Amino acid sequence: NAGVTQTPKFRVLKTGQSMTLLCAQDMNHEYMYWYRQDPGMGLRLIHYSVGEGTTAKGEVPDGYNVSRLKKQNFLLGLESAAPSQTSVYFCASSYSAATSYNEQFFGPGTRLTVL
């Protein structure tokens, strides 16, 4: 099993450009999440999904959109990138609430720089 994978690993954008980050998991997890990590602030939740076709806002959703058309994929989009979106982005997935451990499995991260 590959676990959680993220594409791309690195990206540099100019202000105003758009891009999509792809997250894929092969563990048949119901829940998927996008976080951003900034220095000194830990990880903060951007958007999440509790199942195929569903999405919800997290703590810092502004400037981002997401889609979960397939259970195994969770896409994060930036329509018009801003320097404030320079960050490391992590995708994670977990089983549904029916299980007891609530463990999230993380991808390797995407380092995004917006100039």
Add this chain to the structure above:
Amino acid sequence: AQTVTQSQPEMSVQEAETVTLSCTYDTSESDYYLFWYKQPPSRQMILVIRQEAYKQQNATENRFSVNFQKAAKSFSLKISDSQLGDAAMYFCAYSGEGAQKLVFGQGTRLTINP
């Protein structure tokens, strides 16, 4: 909203000694989970240990153990016999009811001195 606070931005310890990382949280929920994640320079988030709030017994995983004080809302991580490979950022995290969203602390950078 839940919050997680790690008051030690940096810690250092001599190899083979014991170190304790602090974490406090705030919540009104009664059922929740607490986690410690390790992030080495590779950036990969690695689960170190987890604690279910309804369990009074402190979790232990080999050299890693926690001191969970539910009434004080405190969740510290003790690393025994520190090894060079333990050097990393350590994040405390909270997961409550519902969609299992994680709320992270700011992190503690742990340095191991040989």
